[in-house]
Amino acid sequence: MIDELLATIAAFHRGRTPSPEFEMVIEVLDALDDVAAPSEIGPGRPLEAIRHLDAVESTGTDPAVAAILDEFLRIGPELPWRQTTGYLDVLSAEYLANYGYVRQVGPRPSTIEHPSVRVGLGLWGPGLHYPLHAHPAEELYHVLAGEPWFGTEDGTWTQARPGDAVHNPPWRRHAQRFGPEPTVLLYCWTGDVVSDAVLLGKPEAAAAPARK
Ligand SMILES: [Fe+2]
Structure with missing residues (x-):
């Protein structure tokens, strides 16, 4: 079921200028080329956040972004949604009701197991604040929708x-x-992809951005 989604993600990375845009993408593309999607995908947690899929808009300016989004929105409700385990007792109920991600590639629990690359898509509702955090993996985000x-x-x-x-x-x-x-957000991790992100300090500690 996720073959097409993985193909749009690989095509997106190959189409960036210059390609690869960051050196870590070479390893990500190798992983995307190697992995075989399972015929069945196990259930994830039924997250409240996926209601936001209905309001996700593709700007349509970048066909490669639109291709990922179209496929993600098509099969998104059936994908195994997850939240970072270490966040569940720390972040607010509001945050947890409005965020989630699907991890197509990576260590367990991912749809396709891989020891050294994570690839996934995250969804956040309006107005949320993801507090200061860090992780040992190298990370590349691409914005697909929202600002x-x-x-x-x-x-x-x-x-x-x-x-x-x-x-x-x-x-x-x-x-x-x-x-x-x-x-x-489309995200890729390389390096130590087994360790999850950890929150740093109190969730409210980071200052708000200046308004435009
Ligand atoms: Fe991160």
Whole structure:
């Protein structure tokens, strides 16, 4: 069921200029070429957040972004949605009711097991604040929908739009704030992909971004 979704993700990365856009993408593409999707996908958690799929809009300006989104929106409700286990007792009920992700490739529990690459899609409802966090994996985000702000530990916030890339080296401390529309992010991890992200400090500690 996810073959087509993985194909749109690989095509997206191959179509970026320059390709590969970041060196880590070489390993990601190798993994996407190698993996075989299972014929059946086990159930995930029935998350409240997937209601936001209905309001996700594709800007339509980038055909490669639109191709991923179209397929994601088509099969999204049937995918195994997850949340980071370590966040469940820490983040607010509001946050947990409005965020989730599907992990197509990666260590268990992923749809397709892989030891050294994670590939997935995350969904966040309007107005959420993802507090400062870090992880040992190298990370590459691409915005597919929405206009989220990406923050660093020094309080700098940068707004990103569909098609924009955000790269985090291992252990960089980062945060996100999400705009008035639902946000969809494509993410890739390489390196230590077994360890989850950890939250840093109190969730409310990071400053708000300056308004446009
Ligand atoms: Fe991250």
